Amino acid sequence: MQSTRGVLIVLKGKNIIVGICGGIAAYKTPQLVRLLKKEGANVRIALTEGGSRFVSELSLATVSEEAVYRSIFPPTNKEGTDFTHHISLGEWADALVIAPATANTLAKLSAGLCDDMLTACFITLRPGKPILVFPAMDGGMFLSPSVQRNIATLSAGGCQVFNPESGELASGQCGTGRMPEPDTILLRLKEALGRSAPSSPLHELSVVITAGPTREKIDGVRFISNFSSGKMGFAIARAAAKRGARVTLIAGPVNLETPPGVERINVESAMEMYGAAESFFGSCDIFIGAAAVADYRPLSPYEGKIKKNAEELQLTLVKNPDILAAFSLQKSPRQLAIGFALEKEHDLEHARKKLESKALDLIAFNVFDHKTSGFEVDTNILTLIEREGQATELPLLSKDGAAEKLLDAIETVRLKTGIKT
Numbered sequence: 001m002q003s004t005r006g007v008l009i010v011l012k013g014k015n016i017i018v019g020i021c022g023g024i025a026a027y028k029t030p031q032l033v034r035l036l037k038k039e040g041a042n043v044r045i046a047l048t049e050g051g052s053r054f055v056s057e058l059s060l061a062t063v064s065e066e067a068v069y070r071s072i073f074p075p076t077n078k079e080g081t082d083f084t085h086h087i088s089l090g091e092w093a094d095a096l097v098i099a100p101a102t103a104n105t106l107a108k109l110s111a112g113l114c115d116d117m118l119t120a121c122f123i124t125l126r127p128g129k130p131i132l133v134f135p136a137m138d139g140g141m142f143l144s145p146s147v148q149r150n151i152a153t154l155s156a157g158g159c160q161v162f163n164p165e166s167g168e169l170a171s172g173q174c175g176t177g178r179m180p181e182p183d184t185i186l187l188r189l190k191e192a193l194g195r196s197a198p199s200s201p202l203h204e205l206s207v208v209i210t211a212g213p214t215r216e217k218i219d220g221v222r223f224i225s226n227f228s229s230g231k232m233g234f235a236i237a238r239a240a241a242k243r244g245a246r247v248t249l250i251a252g253p254v255n256l257e258t259p260p261g262v263e264r265i266n267v268e269s270a271m272e273m274y275g276a277a278e279s280f281f282g283s284c285d286i287f288i289g290a291a292a293v294a295d296y297r298p299l300s301p302y303e304g305k306i307k308k309n310a311e312e313l314q315l316t317l318v319k320n321p322d323i324l325a326a327f328s329l330q331k332s333p334r335q336l337a338i339g340f341a342l343e344k345e346h347d348l349e350h351a352r353k354k355l356e357s358k359a360l361d362l363i364a365f366n367v368f369d370h371k372t373s374g375f376e377v378d379t380n381i382l383t384l385i386e387r388e389g390q391a392t393e394l395p396l397l398s399k400d401g402a403a404e405k406l407l408d409a410i411e412t413v414r415l416k417t418g419i420k421t
């Protein structure tokens, strides 16, 4: 019996993709699939064109009890309405095992190419899910600089690449290049899943984050907005996804890449942000308001472009709804409401008042100085204030670093509040 913690139960109910490339060792993969199924795993196969020359699709479909995935583009069904699974398959998986991995596929993976189901799964796997790669090929090929370079790139990217074993090779020679036996691969997978077992209390929780500014239309070409870049909210989304949370990021107009594994909803105005957020009020576990929502909007935006003939222009502004307060005033005790307070002065009292008036569980106070904290810059200085009044002043950190500290504090508040998942 293996001593790895959790080894005996770790595969039950887990979704595993087995990626099979075109090497002679592919003939061993139906046995690997059988072992996985015996352990209670759900197995789906991503077979490359080369792999299909060495092992039959029918054998793999039979042992996995699932259709085998090959091309990103499905054969069109009778109604012509079948669709590609290139994203859903990767998102479904708890781990990806590529065995055998050929020199060709290693090169494609390290370059980020995505031209079949295996390479698509590699790219769409959710962050933090283990990827195990078992290269198997002729020993000379394995040691070639290009293969070694690609392996180094994959390892640096977080993949676990296992050296092939030594022994008799298909070429008739003896040397390094053999794929490990299926039971060894199974064991390596169990170890990897054991290590990646959820360690964060945020794992699988639904976290909704608002980020960036809103734009409030004056007319067809002008708007009222602010300097928020979205960096703070996006950093929180990135950090929460890394902890295994299911993250929805409601983003105002910003120029930032969506962090991996995060679902993004783009909005423009405060009313749109409110509408998008409201649909998660009942279901989310944690709501974090990092957006700089415009407090007011023009009462009646002009349809076209306002002419600039007049010396004065009167705009009537009306108050926007407070999204975070709306959430926290109706939330259940198992939900947490987290806010930000942006102030010009280092005055914690304002932040404390916001915490109370919006009935928040935690507020992150930051000052805007356009140099080190607040709007636009890559760093922030947060003071985290809990409902009981305890304030923790953080040092100057990158926004990613500040996001990690904020999530640590949220985990602690959840624990103190006694919320059970």
Ligand code: PMT
Residues within 6 Å of the ligand: 210, 211, 212, 213, 227, 228, 229, 230, 231, 232, 233, 270, 288, 289, 290, 291, 292, 293, 294, 295, 320, 321, 322, 323, 324, 325, 338, 339, 340, 341, 342, 354, 366, 374, 375, 376, 377
């Ligand atoms: O986006 P960056 O450039 O990275 O800058 C980050 C930030 C400075 C915008 C961020 O760290 C921050 O402080 N966000 C909140 C800014 C703000 O508008 O604070 P506020 O004091 O006006 O609002 C308090 C809280 O209520 C905030 O959580 C806000 O999201 C929320 N709110 C406010 C008004 C409103 N109508 N709806 C809301 O949900």
